[in-house]
């Protein structure tokens with residue numbers, strides 16, 4: 001529907017109306033009242049927020065802008081609002097509840113971060129500590145240990161810095177792309193190709209892209225970027241010492257449904273081994289790369305369970321009834337620049353804000 005221009009305009013107009021209506025409700029204090037009311041009622045969903053990066057200047061980034069969910073100031077405001085009405089808990093308490101029936105505190109909520117960006121340590125940790133929020137961090141272990149740049153950031157960098165006005169690729173399929181305007185369209189198209197290709201050789205694809213885009217990319221440069229972008233094991237240990245929880249986000253952040261069985265095992269079981277070796281346990285949960293659910297993939301779900309995980313996290317709204325699917329727990333990612341009224345609405349019910 002959204003592909004047709006009149007329909008797109010209608011959707012945009014409806015969206016603006018909804019935002020205005022929520023703004024008015026918020027000005028009257030009604031949303032704050034609803035959040036308070038929501039705190040008193042047993043809800044059919046559990047607020048689990050999912051962040052990646054906190055950065056003040058998303059538009060100035062050569063790397064992927066899509067993973068910047070908030071500025072540090074926005075994040076702090078959101079955490080203040082959350083702690084005013086909810087009891088933040090870590091993934092461990094949720095696992096105790098889901099697997100052993102241990103009661104949750106009144107009005108629980110979870111804060112999670114995926115990917116292990118450096119701002120988790122430099123920006124999020126001081127805020128979380130000051131407000132007493134035990135957040136849970138999902139780490140793709142190979143990137144931390146080998147100091148590599150995440151594949152989506154590397155792709156964005158190559159497309160944005162290319163001096164060419166078109167790029168041609170032969171792997172995994174032959175493809176020609178014009179690089180127009182802000183190049184976001186080309187980035188989205190290539191990310192889509194990476195996400196949908198079974199058994200993709202990521203390094204081969206990105207090396208060919210660098211050559212075609214005529215952008216320098218080598219091991220020294222990559223290491224320097226990785227040090228800027230992602231946490232070290234020492235920083236992750238410091239998060240843990242500060243009361244945060246560390247769980248798995250696989251090894252290489254490959255989409256599980258696209259992998260052959262031996263790689264699948266390495267990504268799922270191997271990342272848990274890596275975390276236990278580097279940090280000690282417990283590692284009780286996994287967040288699936290790009291939030292892709294494994295609920296309809298019994299062979300992957302079996303492997304997740306057999307590797308010792310009790311919970312699996314996706315993206316999206318899921319009902320949280322008395323017996324939630326332990327390997328299909330939904331999370332909501334707030335948007336960058338989200339109006340405070342929308343964030344409040346999200347806490348009342350995510351369907352109001354997404």
Ligand SMILES: [Zn+2]
Nearest residue numbers: 114115289290
């Ligand atoms: Zn991720």
